[in-house]
Amino acid sequence: MKTIKFLSMMAFTGTLFLACSDDDDANPDPVNEEETITTMTVTLIPQGGGDTVTLVSRDLDGDGPNPPEVDVSGDLTANTVYDGGVVLLNETETPAENVNEEIEGEADEHQFFFVVGGGLNATMAYEDDESDYVSAETGVNFTSTNPVGIVFTVTTTDASSGTLAVTLRHEPKKPNDGTLADGGGETDITQTFDLTIQ
DSSP states (O other): OOOHHHHHHHHHHHHHHHHHHHHHHSSOOOOOOOOOOOOOEEEETTTTTTEEEEEEEEEEETTTSSOOOOEEOOOOOOOOEEEEEEEEEESSSSOOOETTTHHHTTTTEEEEEEEEEEEEOOOEEEBBBBGGGTTTTTOOOOOOBBBBBBBEEEEOOEEEEEEEEEOOOOOOOOOSSHHHHOSSEEEEEEEEEEEEEE
16 A cells, blocks of 8 residues: 555656656746847047047958958057947848947946057056946846946057957956956957057
8 A cells, every 4th residue: 555655656746847847848048149240340539639540340241251351440649548439230130230239238248358469559448347237137237347348448659550459258257357368258259450550
């Protein structure tokens, strides 16, 4: 008699377990797909007036065979502070989708990294942080002061030539020391621009 009760309980438990398992399959956790980004535009506006410099990378075929089209509108001026901003678009959509909106809404999961190289006499500084943006999921402002990098400054010194690499990382470690190596995460888009300071 005890054996029959035990087997009945096991059968009931197994049915309950399967029912729970089916519920999990019917309602899987949502997958947060990476953004489709075709175009990066970096705008550098000199404080106090002067010529704005625009850096553009456009890659309409994504992972296709054609390399991105890269354009730099002019040279930077020595001993100048530039207010910088990045705008990302998905131009496979009509009209073009502004990817910045998604980045701002998931500011805690994104960060731009800036790497100055090749002897360019310039330094970068973040001018925004997560608390400047609103969560897409909750509609509530983020509270962290971890940088995002949609807005930044570039400070030039002496005349020189070199490069500026701009990389957006998805789910980097935060906080980090501002380097790609420490930040980790997945690269959403990256582009290196050749620049001259005169």
